[in-house]
Amino acid sequence: MKNNSERFKKIKFILRLFGYCRSYKSYIIIIFVLTGLATLLSLVPTYMMKPLTDRVFAPPEPIPIEDRLWTLHLLVILFVLVHVVGTTVSSISGYYKEWLGEKIGINLRHAVYGHLQKLSLKFFNLEKVGELHSRVCYDTMSLQYFIVFELMELFMDLIMFVGIGIILCYFNWRITILLLMPVPLIILLSNTFGEKLIFTYRRLYQKIANMDSVVFNAIKGIIVVKTNVAEERELVRFDQSDMASATEKLHCTKLSSLFMPSIGFIIYLCGILVYWLGGYKVVRGELTLGEMMVFIGYMWQFYGPVSGINSIYARYQNTAAAAERVFKLLDTEPEIQNAQDAIDLARLQGNVRFDNVKFAYGDQKNVLEGINLEVKPGEILGVTGPSGAGKSTLAYLICRLYDASAGSVSVDGYDVRSLKIESLLNQIGLVLQETILFYGTVAENIAYGKPEASKMEIISAAKAAGAHDFIMRLSDAYDTLLGEGGVGLSGGERQRISIARVLLKDPKIIIFDEATASVDLATQTIIQATIKRLSKGRTIFVISHHSDMLKITDRVLILDRGKIIESGTYDDLSKSGGLSTHLLKENNSEEI
């Protein structure tokens, strides 16, 4: 029962895959016609062996030499003609197959990558980068290959199989039956090995994805790798995952090399039987030499398609596995979505409120426990606390990167879940400790959140973030091309570009999440001045455990284990000892 539902699921995935071909129906028909024609033409030369043998080389009855030569000339011309037409048709259909494959591939990748962009942060926290990369790039490619090449090959094989079968039956049905004898055995073997192959291929893809993850992580964290002198360990990790995928690949090869020779042996045995029986009939004059030549020629052409048809099962299984992974991803609902009646809030005031907010990652224990908080526009709120206290989570709930498990987070009196995500995020700026710059010019990086920004807006944002001066000293100023991650810029410079990116959106709520943790003192001073200047009419959250950053705030919250344990001005908390105790603890733990 379970097997049947599994099979049905696979068929459903494959049928769904065909949905991506719908717009190319007419091209598919043309390709099928051309492929069919090319396949039929490939059968002609073997058939011509009969007149060539029986009317030219060794006629069973005497034929005048002139007639034999005339037939020879005619056949030579036909051989050339069939070859030229066949090759031309085959080349044209080959080109269109590639073209169609790319079109379908682009559609698939667009759908998968587009959907990936919509998924929530929680999804990305649980998935490996390498695996997602595998879905978008490799799995889609294998689906594209299956539709355009493997199915087309199956079509060609079927034409060959039926075409050759008819011709051979016409000559001698008894020998044809002999040729068909191994087919049930081949199907049986395909079923047995096919199931095993699919599971092995699944494991192989998993191992390849794991290897991708190792490479991605090591390259992304190359600074950590180098500063920890972990190159050797990374190499060992890579070798292990490489070895695991190589072992799995060998396992696949082992299965295939058991499977293919078994089939090959059966086919070979049948071939010998054809030689035997056919030879016997030629000797007895029941079959002409030309007919025997045709039989021998078609015999090997006949088993090619049989092998092709039988291996389609394994290929189908493989594709079904890739389709399952791709469609599973496409079917993953974004956890955070716009409500049907979501409100498009044109301009925020910036009043942020938390009412008894609780939050947990999945089934784990609560990261935030009943947070009650109100922050008004014009206020700079400092948030501090030990690592894992829930500081960043608090900020992410305002941005709706996560949704509260209980209670509500509201902005200007609206529950954030009732607002259109885009309208909310367009008015919130988030500056992270880790600066993320993309490959592109400085201007493009600043205008990332507002691509339509004018040059003047870009310059103004850079000036406000204290970035303009150093940008103008870059080789091509705002047109300087930055490498991935902003290679070539200092940490402080990268952070100032990130701040400019946020300021360009002119958000009413800005969150600085440990934004000065990795920058030099000069950048920190610039950021502090920027925060002070921006606070007019805006709501600003400063998440930090640096006293210099907390000093510029109007109020400080100390979070611990998801709860607000103290709240007050920096001076009040310093006097009460709560803040200094906490900061001292934090700084000491950092020093350690």
Add this chain to the structure above:
Amino acid sequence: MLTGEKISIYRDTSGILKAKIEGGEEYPVRPIRCFPFTGAGQYLGLFKIESDGTINEEIALISDLKKLDENSQKLIAEELNKTYPLTQITKIHSIKQTTKAIKWHVDTDKGERRFEVKEQRDICVIQPNLIVIKDSEGIRYQINSAKLDPKSLALLEIYT
């Protein structure tokens, strides 16, 4: 930000480019384009130059060169031509990939040129239609692909 109307540019007797702000203070200056490729005629930073040639703070940001008087425009244009000797490629005759370099044969606004590009990364797509190429001697060429003929575009396609 100071606008063009309040600044006049001149060369002193030693040939040093100077800016006079609102008819008062004068500084030796160097114009720097904010967007040398994507907005060459717009947004110029005028930077004060120290006697040793080091670039000091920005004293003005000019949104449009045309806001300056004609003489100032001419002097700035001269200076910018020295700083940004960018050659515009108007037609591509051939691009040949060899084992050591990519060899270009092109027509430019300054005549026919042949040059070599060592690395693929020296061909930078700044914007979809804007490509900047640095040759093996550090000379930079700009291509506005929207203005290229189909044959040149086809040659360029695989390198961008």
